[in-house]
Amino acid sequence: MSWLVASLVVGVVAVLAGATLGRARVPAVVALLWVEAALAAGAAGRVLASGHPLVGATTALIPFGGAVIDLTALGALVVLVTVVVTLAATLYWLGYAHHSMSSRSATSATALFVGAMLAVPAAGSTATFLLAWELMALGSLVLVAHDHARSPSARAAALWYAASTQGGAAAILLALVLLGAHAPSSTFAALSVAATHLSGATRALVFLLALAGFASKAGAVPLHVWLPRAHAEAPGPASALMSGAMVNLGIYGVALVGLRLLGGGPAWWWLVVVALGVVSALYGALYAATTTDLKRLLAYSTSDNMGLVLIALGLAGLAHAHHHPALAALALVSALTLLVNHALFKGLLFLTAGSVVDATGTRDLDRLGGLARATPVTAALFLVGAGAVMALPPLNGFIGEWLLFQSLAHAASAAPALVVAAVVAGVAALALTGGLSVVAFVKAAGIGLLGRARSPEAGAAREVSRPMRLGPGLLAALCVVVGVVPGVVLPTIERAGAGVVPGATPLRGGVGLTLAHLNGAIDPVLIASALAVALAIAVALVRGRAPRASRAAEPWGSGRLIQTPRMQYSATAFAEPLGRVFDDVLRPESDLEVTPARESRYYVERVRYATRADDVVERVAYRPLRAALTWWGERARALANGSVHRYLAYGLVTLVVVLVVLA
Amino acid sequence: MTRRYLGGTLPVPHRVTEDLGPADAPLEGVRDLRHSVQIRHVDAGSCNGCEIELANAFAPVYDAERYGVRLVASPRHADALVVSGPVTHNMAGPLARTYEAMPEPRRVVALGDCARDCGVFAGGYGVAGSVSDALPVDLVVPGCPPHPRDIVAALRRLSDR
Numbered sequence: 001m002s003w004l005v006a007s008l009v010v011g012v013v014a015v016l017a018g019a020t021l022g023r024a025r026v027p028a029v030v031a032l033l034w035v036e037a038a039l040a041a042g043a044a045g046r047v048l049a050s051g052h053p054l055v056g057a058t059t060a061l062i063p064f065g066g067a068v069i070d071l072t073a074l075g076a077l078v079v080l081v082t083v084v085v086t087l088a089a090t091l092y093w094l095g096y097a098h099h100s101m102s103s104r105s106a107t108s109a110t111a112l113f114v115g116a117m118l119a120v121p122a123a124g125s126t127a128t129f130l131l132a133w134e135l136m137a138l139g140s141l142v143l144v145a146h147d148h149a150r151s152p153s154a155r156a157a158a159l160w161y162a163a164s165t166q167g168g169a170a171a172i173l174l175a176l177v178l179l180g181a182h183a184p185s186s187t188f189a190a191l192s193v194a195a196t197h198l199s200g201a202t203r204a205l206v207f208l209l210a211l212a213g214f215a216s217k218a219g220a221v222p223l224h225v226w227l228p229r230a231h232a233e234a235p236g237p238a239s240a241l242m243s244g245a246m247v248n249l250g251i252y253g254v255a256l257v258g259l260r261l262l263g264g265g266p267a268w269w270w271l272v273v274v275a276l277g278v279v280s281a282l283y284g285a286l287y288a289a290t291t292t293d294l295k296r297l298l299a300y301s302t303s304d305n306m307g308l309v310l311i312a313l314g315l316a317g318l319a320h321a322h323h324h325p326a327l328a329a330l331a332l333v334s335a336l337t338l339l340v341n342h343a344l345f346k347g348l349l350f351l352t353a354g355s356v357v358d359a360t361g362t363r364d365l366d367r368l369g370g371l372a373r374a375t376p377v378t379a380a381l382f383l384v385g386a387g388a389v390m391a392l393p394p395l396n397g398f399i400g401e402w403l404l405f406q407s408l409a410h411a412a413s414a415a416p417a418l419v420v421a422a423v424v425a426g427v428a429a430l431a432l433t434g435g436l437s438v439v440a441f442v443k444a445a446g447i448g449l450l451g452r453a454r455s456p457e458a459g460a461a462r463e464v465s466r467p468m469r470l471g472p473g474l475l476a477a478l479c480v481v482v483g484v485v486p487g488v489v490l491p492t493i494e495r496a497g498a499g500v501v502p503g504a505t506p507l508r509g510g511v512g513l514t515l516a517h518l519n520g521a522i523d524p525v526l527i528a529s530a531l532a533v534a535l536a537i538a539v540a541l542v543r544g545r546a547p548r549a550s551r552a553a554e555p556w557g558s559g560r561l562i563q564t565p566r567m568q569y570s571a572t573a574f575a576e577p578l579g580r581v582f583d584d585v586l587r588p589e590s591d592l593e594v595t596p597a598r599e600s601r602y603y604v605e606r607v608r609y610a611t612r613a614d615d616v617v618e619r620v621a622y623r624p625l626r627a628a629l630t631w632w633g634e635r636a637r638a639l640a641n642g643s644v645h646r647y648l649a650y651g652l653v654t655l656v657v658v659l660v661v662l663a
Numbered sequence: 664m665t666r667r668y669l670g671g672t673l674p675v676p677h678r679v680t681e682d683l684g685p686a687d688a689p690l691e692g693v694r695d696l697r698h699s700v701q702i703r704h705v706d707a708g709s710c711n712g713c714e715i716e717l718a719n720a721f722a723p724v725y726d727a728e729r730y731g732v733r734l735v736a737s738p739r740h741a742d743a744l745v746v747s748g749p750v751t752h753n754m755a756g757p758l759a760r761t762y763e764a765m766p767e768p769r770r771v772v773a774l775g776d777c778a779r780d781c782g783v784f785a786g787g788y789g790v791a792g793s794v795s796d797a798l799p800v801d802l803v804v805p806g807c808p809p810h811p812r813d814i815v816a817a818l819r820r821l822s823d824r
């Protein structure tokens with residue numbers, strides 16, 4: 001308890017230090033954040049080791065019931081993940097802050113953001129939770145708006161994010177208030193007791209409201225529209241924190257309300273979750289495969305991965321509703337493993353993408369290239385992350401997807417028809433998104449890192465400073481370790497899952513993984529060794545052949561005198577066939593403008609071709625909504641014409657109406 | 664011999680491929696081409712007379728392909744470079760790039776009088792020089808334009824067939 005309180009106190013100090021200190025503020029705040037993270041990790045470690053939640057309360061600090069702390073095993077796991085991502089991102093920030101993100105507001109907001117993310121899983125009552133949740137939104141919002149002075153797209157992203165996160169918070173507030181309407185207090189323990197007395201309809205309403213609020217934070221389609229904008233516009237360390245750590249809290253929220261506070265619920269709730277996951281996974285992967293903006297690609301891939309987590313979580317809920325404790329536990333472990341792995345590799349990818357943007361000044365893949373030579377360390381780190389997100393062994397992404405496949409495979413044999421339908425959809429989605437994310441990341445690495453520089457900025461790229469290599473290096477090392485020896489994290493994840501769904505996991509750890517009573521086993525060490533041997537043989541075969549004389553010559557361009565790097569394969573060209581296949585979904589807008597020569601219309605002076613595939617959900621659903629809100633705002637102006645008499649009349653009428661209603 | 668065609672008749676000749684006799688002595692060191700020669704042709708400023716005759720050399724009558732010689736579309740695939748015309752200023756760069764793009768071992772054939780010594784274009788304002796001024800020439804086919812029979816005979820010295 002004392003460790004957690006100390007951690008929160010250090011967090012407050014860090015926020016104040018960021019807002020007041022002079023030039024040394026970034027290193028000072030980073031040092032304070034490390035202390036804060038270490039203390040929080042200590043508290044979380046003790047919860048996970050003992051299996052008992054950390055509970056405490058004080059009537060001070062927060063109105064409506066005071067501050068309540070209730071750190072469960074699941075929350076402790078989320079805290080640990082946040083701590084790891086924070087360590088890497090802040091280490092990276094030490095180097096990054098030489099150019100950017102070193103203002104008082106940004107420093108203080110980062111401290112606030114990290115502190116709030118550590119506090120959300122520890123919160124034990126409605127008021128505490130919402131306070132931490134809103135502080136987290138506030139801190140990250142300031143970071144998204146960091147480049148507001150220079151970039152109109154950052155301003156737009158901040159507005160989208162603010163509207164989405166407030167909408168989500170309103171839904172969560174409504175859900176928790178509905179849940180606590182007849183509870184003696186608003187602590188989570190009291191809420192979970194009170195939930196058993198609620199009618200089925202109310203419980204369903206609470207669940208759906210909470211799901212909407214939390215799924216929007218996790219970037220689930222169709223509530224994801226803010227995510228590709230905000231994650232792309234936030235500076236490197238901030239986007240890594242958002243995509244590596246913050247989205248996890250959305251998943252935590254769904255598990256908290258659905259499994260802990262409401263205690264499971266009927267199967268159809270979880271079918272909704274699985275459906276949301278399938279849609280998010282497919283949609284996110286499709287847009288990641290077709291976009292040419294490096295950071296938007298990563299952000300859409302976050303939607304995709306959170307979709308997979310939601311599929312696994314939904315499956316856990318389904319198995320729980322159908323009384324299959326072993327399957328529920330396995331599915332939950334796979335959800336949490338996917339979550340932990342995603343935090344590691346997406347944090348890594350966003351940090352290295354931040355380095356790329358820092359070195360070249362552009363996020364457009366069609367203007368990058370040649371970075372494997374110019375920035376070898378960053379490129380290698382990006383490649384590790386890309387391999388992990390593509391779920392290639394021996395990296396960590398593979399373990400999570402293997403577990404999800406196993407849960408789906410075993411669910412198919414052990415459940416009624418409706419669940420089997422969900423399972424089939426889940427397997428199909430997993431297979432298709434796997435392929436699409438390979439396309440996305442082959443594109444990102446192949447176009448962004450290989451070839452020649454496609455713009456002068458990319459040509460001038462230099463390797464980034466040491467902290468900016470160490471931060472992602474830490475995460476890359478963890479990706480490899482977890483991928484080869486999953487035994488280092490799986491017992492912890494199992495313990496975190498055990499507190500949520502009763503039932504023993506059929507996982508048998510150690511070096512290899514075996515499912516007891518179920519048919520499934522894997523040995524990552526063996527896979528890694530086999531890969532290493534195969535690689536060694538391939539290298540030996542290539543080296544062993546008689547060397548051929550070779551001579552460097554420029555690429556053959558039919559004798560053309562002017563060849564530019566822009567004539568290389570581009571990201572747009574790479575994604576074009578896929579975009580054509582999914583034309584009906586993406587509905588790209590293309591624009592061909594031909595200017596004929598003045599002398600004769602048969603000769604062309606200039607051809608301009610532009611194509612764009614904006615988010616289709618945004619176009620279909622959000623643009624009309626925004627137009628309607630703007631229309632409503634314009635109409636409402638007529639009510640406020642500046643007359644004081646009129647305003648006093650409004651006040652009087654409101655008072656009378658309230659009195660009549662209450663009387 | 665005649666055949667019915669749309670109600671009428673048309674003469675259909677017998678095969679007309681010329682018998683070109685035995686090959687001349689092969690050029691030194693062409694064993695490494697192994698009797699299979701891929702040719703890239705570059706017009707460095709020709710009047711197109713040599714092009715017409717080169718096309719005829721590969722047409723059915725003289726049929727250079729039966730001797731293991733073939734035209735290809737990229738210098739990356741070529742063993743020999745056939746250059747026609749004087750080397751003009753505008754084509755000097757692309758010619759050098761084409762030669763640079765060829766894998767080794769590589770041979771250069773100067774086709775026609777212009778390629779040999781600039782022919783009637785010698786001293787022209789657009790002419791940079793003969794092919795041997797630009798590249799190491801292995802074989803010269805004289806003539807303005809050279810007869811397809813001579814072209815095939817020269818190429819057979821490369822393929823040794």
